[in-house]
Amino acid sequence: xxxxxxxxxxxxxxxxxxxxxxxxxxxxxxxxxxxxxxxxxxxxxxxxxxxxxxxxxxxxxxxxxxxxxxxxxxxxxxxxxxxxxxxxxxxxxxxxxxxxxxxxxxxxxxxxxxxxxxxxxxxxxxxxxxxxxxxxxxxxxxxxxxxxxxxxxxxxxxxxxxxxxxxxxxxxxxxxxxxxxxxxxxxxxxxxxxxxxxxxxxxxxxxxxxxxxxxxxxxxxxxxxxxxxxxxxxxxxxxxxxxxxxxxxxxxxxxxxxxxxxxx
Amino acid sequence: xxxxxxxxxxxxxxxxxxxxxxxxxxxxxxxxxxxxxxxxxxxxxxxxxxxxxxxxxxxxxxxxxxxxxxxxxxxxxxxxxxxxxxxxxxxxxxxxxxxxxxxxxxxxxxxxxxxxxxxxxxxxxxxxxxxxxxxxxxxxxxxxxxxxxxxxxxxxxxxxxxxxxxxxxxxxxxxxxxxxxxxxxxxxxxxxxxxxxxxxxxxxxxxxxxxxxxxxxxxxxxxxxxxxxxxxxxxxxxxxxxxxxxxxxxxxxxxxxxxxxxxxxxxxxxxxxxxxxxxxxxxxxxxxxxxxxxxxxxxxxxxxxxxxxxxxxxxxxxxxxxxxxxxxxxxxxxxxxxxxxxxxxxxxxxxxxxxxxxxxxxxxxxxxxxxxxxxxxxxxxxxxxxxxxxxxxxxxxxxxxxxxxxxxxxxxxxxxxxxxxxxxxxxxxxxxxxxxxxxxxxxxxxxxxxxxxxxxxxxxxxxxxxxxxxxxxxxxxxxxxxxxxxxxxxxxxxxxxxxxxxxxxxxxxxxxxxxxxxxxxxxxxxxxxxxxxxxxxxx
Numbered sequence: 001x002x003x004x005x006x007x008x009x010x011x012x013x014x015x016x017x018x019x020x021x022x023x024x025x026x027x028x029x030x031x032x033x034x035x036x037x038x039x040x041x042x043x044x045x046x047x048x049x050x051x052x053x054x055x056x057x058x059x060x061x062x063x064x065x066x067x068x069x070x071x072x073x074x075x076x077x078x079x080x081x082x083x084x085x086x087x088x089x090x091x092x093x094x095x096x097x098x099x100x101x102x103x104x105x106x107x108x109x110x111x112x113x114x115x116x117x118x119x120x121x122x123x124x125x126x127x128x129x130x131x132x133x134x135x136x137x138x139x140x141x142x143x144x145x146x147x148x149x150x151x152x153x154x155x156x157x158x159x160x161x162x163x164x165x166x167x168x169x170x171x172x173x174x175x176x177x178x179x180x181x182x183x184x185x186x187x188x189x190x191x192x193x194x195x196x197x198x199x200x201x202x203x204x205x206x207x208x209x210x211x212x213x214x215x216x217x218x219x220x221x222x223x224x225x226x227x228x229x230x231x232x233x234x235x236x237x238x239x240x241x242x243x244x245x246x247x248x249x250x251x252x253x254x255x256x257x258x259x260x261x262x263x264x
Numbered sequence: 265x266x267x268x269x270x271x272x273x274x275x276x277x278x279x280x281x282x283x284x285x286x287x288x289x290x291x292x293x294x295x296x297x298x299x300x301x302x303x304x305x306x307x308x309x310x311x312x313x314x315x316x317x318x319x320x321x322x323x324x325x326x327x328x329x330x331x332x333x334x335x336x337x338x339x340x341x342x343x344x345x346x347x348x349x350x351x352x353x354x355x356x357x358x359x360x361x362x363x364x365x366x367x368x369x370x371x372x373x374x375x376x377x378x379x380x381x382x383x384x385x386x387x388x389x390x391x392x393x394x395x396x397x398x399x400x401x402x403x404x405x406x407x408x409x410x411x412x413x414x415x416x417x418x419x420x421x422x423x424x425x426x427x428x429x430x431x432x433x434x435x436x437x438x439x440x441x442x443x444x445x446x447x448x449x450x451x452x453x454x455x456x457x458x459x460x461x462x463x464x465x466x467x468x469x470x471x472x473x474x475x476x477x478x479x480x481x482x483x484x485x486x487x488x489x490x491x492x493x494x495x496x497x498x499x500x501x502x503x504x505x506x507x508x509x510x511x512x513x514x515x516x517x518x519x520x521x522x523x524x525x526x527x528x529x530x531x532x533x534x535x536x537x538x539x540x541x542x543x544x545x546x547x548x549x550x551x552x553x554x555x556x557x558x559x560x561x562x563x564x565x566x567x568x569x570x571x572x573x574x575x576x577x578x579x580x581x582x583x584x585x586x587x588x589x590x591x592x593x594x595x596x597x598x599x600x601x602x603x604x605x606x607x608x609x610x611x612x613x614x615x616x617x618x619x620x621x622x623x624x625x626x627x628x629x630x631x632x633x634x635x636x637x638x639x640x641x642x643x644x645x646x647x648x649x650x651x652x653x654x655x656x657x658x659x660x661x662x663x664x665x666x667x668x669x670x671x672x673x674x675x676x677x678x679x680x681x682x683x684x685x686x687x688x689x690x691x692x693x694x695x696x697x698x699x700x701x702x703x704x705x706x707x708x709x710x711x712x713x714x715x716x717x718x719x720x721x722x723x724x725x726x727x728x729x730x731x732x733x734x735x736x737x738x739x740x741x742x743x744x745x746x747x748x749x750x751x752x753x754x755x756x757x758x759x760x761x762x763x764x765x766x767x768x769x770x771x772x773x774x775x776x777x778x779x780x781x782x783x784x785x786x787x788x789x790x791x792x793x794x795x796x797x798x799x800x801x802x803x
Contacts, residue, residue, distance in 0.1 A: 006761040011771060014519070017545065018778055025541030050536025050786060074794040077462035119796075182303075186701055199306065203796045 068230045069130045070123045072203045079151065080118050088156025091149060094141060095157075103160040104260065108214035111206075115162025120206040121154035124230075132230040134222075163260040164210025170257035176250045187242045192251070195235075204232070213256035220248040265652060265746065266338040271351055273653045275331025276646055278359060279324050280729060286319035287725040294678070294718035299699045299708040309695035310375035310800075314386075315366060317378030320635075322394060323362040325484040328642050329438075330354070330404045332487045333431045335649060337408060339746045340425040340494075341415050347407050354407070357400030365393030373801045377693065380448055380473050382464045383798040388457040391449045398442050408435035416764070423758040426510050427494040427748050433514040434486030436765055437479060440772055441522050444475025456797050463794025467534030468787035474525030475780060478547075482521035484634060488641035489514070492561050492594060495648055498749035499590035502568025507751035509560045511762040516553035519771055520546055523779035527612045531621055534793075535783050540614060542779060547612040554605060558598065565591075567752070589664045593644035596672040597637040604633035607683060622693075625686025628679045635721075636675040640668065643728060650735050651743035659734040667731060670724035678717030681710035 030036060030048040039047070070076065095113075099105050103114025113121060127133040128142040129150070135142075145153070169177075181199075183191035193199040196208045208216065222228035223240035231237055240248070265272065289312045296304045338345050345351070367389075368374045374386030412432040416424060424432075448469050456464045493510040497503055504510065526543035529535055569580025585591055607629045610616045620626060647664055651657050658664060685707045690697065699708040761767065787793060 004760040006759055007767050010761070011767070014771060014775065017549070018542070018775070021542045021545035022538070025545075026538035029541060030537065045538075048536050048538030049782060050534070050539065072796055073792050074463045075792070077794070077796060081462055182696075185698065186703070200798060200800060202798065 067232050067234065068123065068127050068132050070126050070204070071232075072119070076119075080122060080154075083118060083151040083155025085152070085155045085159040088149075088152035088154070092153060092156055095153065099157075102163075103157050104163060104210075105212055108212045108256075109218070111212055111215045112164075112210060113157040114160035115165060116158055116207045117201065117203075117205075118154045118158040119203045121157050122150060123204045124206075125150045125154060127230040134228060162207060162210070164258040166261055167210075167259045169254055170259055171253070173250060173254050175247075176254035179247060179251060180254065184242075189239055189242055192239075208255045210258040210260060211255050213252045215252075216255055217248055217252035220251065221245075224248070265335060266342075266344040267348070268334050268338040268345055269653050271348065271355070272331045272335045272649065274355060275327045275334070276649070276653070277732075278355070279327035279331065279642075280646070280732060282319045282323045282327070282362065284725060284729050286316045286324070288722055289316040290320075291715075291718035291722045294715040297694065297696050298711045298715040300712055300715055303696040306695035307372070307375055310377065311369060311372060313693075314375055314377055315369045318365055318369065318394070319362070321378050321480070322365075322397060323358070325487075325634075325638070325642075326358060326397065326401050328645070329434065329483065329487050330358070330401065332490070332645055332649075333404060333408055333435065335746070336427045336431045336490065336494075337411050340427040340748055341411060345407070345411065346414075347410070350403055351407055354400040354403035357403070358397045359400075361393045361395065361397030361400060363393070364396060365390050368393060375800050379477070380445060380453060380469065382453060382456070382466045382469045383795050385453060385457050385464070385797045385799050387801065388454055391453055391457065395446065395449055398446060401438065401442070405435040405439045408432050421757060423507075423755040423763055425748065426504075426507055426751075427490055429511060429763070430486065430490045430493065430514045432765065433518045434483060434490075436769060437486070437518050437521065438483045440769075440776070441476050441479035441483065444472045444477075444525075448472035448476075457799075461794075462796075464797050465787060465793045466795050467532065467793060468784065470529060470532060471526075471535065471780070471783055471787060474528045475522070475776075476525075477528050478525045479522040481630070481634060482517055482550075484638050486514075486517075487645060488597065488638045489517070489557060491590075491641050491645050491648075492557060492597075494748040495645070496561065496590060496594045496749070497564040497568060498747065499588050499594075499648070500565055500568035500584055502564055502571055502749075504749045504751040505560050505563035505567060507753070507755050508758075508762060509556055511758075513553040513556045513560070515762070515768055516556070517550070518765075518768055519775065520549040520553070522772060523775040524550065526779075526783075527617070530614055530617045534787060539779070539783055544612055544614060546775070546779065551605070551609070554601070558601075561594070561598070564749075587661070587665070589647045589661070589668060590644045592665055593640050593647075593668050596668060597641050597644075600632055600636035600640070600672070600675065604629060604637060608633065620686055622691055623686035624690045624692050625683050627692045628682030628686055631682070632675065632679040636672075636679065640671055640675075643668065643671065646728075646732065649746065650732065652746045654736050655740050655743065656735055656738040657741050657743065659731055659738050663727060663731055667724050667727040670720060670727065674717050674720030674724055676717075677720060678714050681714040681717075685710050685714070 026045050026048040027041070030044045031039075031041075036044060098107065098110045099113050104112045124133065125142055125145065128135055128138040129145065131139075142150075179189065180192040183189045183194075191199070192208065195202045195205040197205075219228060220240050220243065223231065223236045224243060226237060229237065243251075293309060293312050293316065295301050296309060334345065334351065365374070368387050369390065371387075374390035376384045376386040376390070380391075408431055412424060412428060415428070452464055452469045452472070455461045493504060493513075497505075524543050524547040526535055526540050527547050530540055565584060566580050568585075569583045572580075572583040572585070574580030574583030586595075607625070611620065611626065611629060647658055686692075688707050688710075690704075690707055690711075697704055697707070697711075699705055699711075
């Protein structure tokens, strides 16, 4: 069969189209952007390609410090998978005095830890250690913990069964339920359930079912006032700020009303 | 049909059974998030959306494309097919894969919607089911390409019939485009869903999904376009205006519909703005084969109308045989394609897209294009094939026309208000909206109208199934064999470029490397791009 000149025309046409689109997309349009005048041609092209190098770094001078030193990177996830629960149990004696031997506290001011995710407990311990979270109470206990201790303790408490997981709330307050399941979109309050379960669980978000009433109330108020500020991207401060004191009390009571399947 | 009747019929029945299950789910979703109903558990809503989308995006059109492909292959090449056992194996793989995926959704372990966007992840069985179904369609691709190649070998120098040429183009398009989602599932999602990797690269996953996401729509569109070129001119009583134009249109669709997926990712930060622009340019190129098709089909219909005695500038339109379902359905499809195409041009424009991004506008757009113009052509194809497949005449021609009318009206009533509320700012993928809020109250009436449209569509779907069943049970009567439209100037010999695919497939691969190579490589080479997966299921 003889050769067909149409191939050459089509392929050349496609190449020309690509080159024209490339010049417009990678050179002309990015150079025409406001503020692009100060950039040289190479940097302009790199930015349009999406190359992280060659882009100007935002100045960190004068900017606020990160809310937490913990970031949910691949390295963190890998690290969290390597904890030793048995070793954690062996060094948990001090913790048990306040948080209960089975991870369920006897005092409403101290949180339960049983069955929380590893990442939730790990992040708080790390934040206490780095001072990102108020250390008035916890500071003295975490100061002596090694990195491995923190990981093993988190793994130990995460491995304890959560006695509230299977139960229903004792007093299903419809207003509290609405806030938890739906949030209040017009006030920019996200539903609690999308991060803290049962709708979804995001890294670092603690279990709230059965959590101590006074503790939840105190923490929400601390987020609201900004006294507590170790939430990455201000996600909890943004939720807590528009909540009223009544709503905070109501939410704390709702979560505390889950019945334990074992005795407290 | 040279012994393929049972195979084709099985594909169409399975497709319409899936369709009949999924359509009521769609109407239910429209209802429960409208002001006509109280709010429901969001997980139930997402479960229904996942089932509706998985069935209608992956199972239904794949079965139609496969079944219609076999019919075209046997009839246009005029000889029995080889590899019938493989074809049946492919059919059962699609059915098995669909069953696994749908069972996982029904169990509440996959409420991730049908778009594979990590970090949302479902049970691995959902993805395995989709993979098994795609594997079935790969056997079909192999069969289409092998029939095309064998016929060409046996008939050197002769033009491959247009219908088979186009079907093979569609198969090749699907082969290349399904690699995106296939590799996303195999290399990113499944390793994470099985717990082998601690994180998932959500940005790369979205890039790979976009590889499939746009071209899959053209894979759905191919049977409709093939019907426009090869069945409609004959059904209207005329001839195809240009055979060559059809070939060029299908080649352009093959080349340009795949390396353009970034217009789905305009808001994604992991892709450089330059690549978004390049993809926009190539997306614009897809308008070329669409406009070529509209021109050729209108010219073919004008030929038919004038042959039937139509005169004057528009008199030929009135002279067309509007009582024939194929002509009626094609006209409806053209209207909806025009409207949907116009909204598509808005979606592919970077600046305009930022206004409609993630709003109900987008949902309205793809329902109009796919559920409207493409699916109504699937109905027309089924009505055309049914007497030939069952050996029984089509029952109740009046009801057939009524069914097409109801689908057309229902789709417009559903999707036009949908576009409107999108412009009013309503986000998509939400299980409920608080219409008592003054900011949202103005949307309530349009959402209600749209929901009513959904039930009109259910009515049409029920009518379709009723007609197909009744026709299948009617007394046997001989039907004229299936034939394809003759061109005004049927090709005697064709240049190589319009009779084969080798160079075009290489061009697609080269364009993919140019348009996707760097962004994929960058995601692979950058470290720390993984995020924790977010497994979702009904609690």
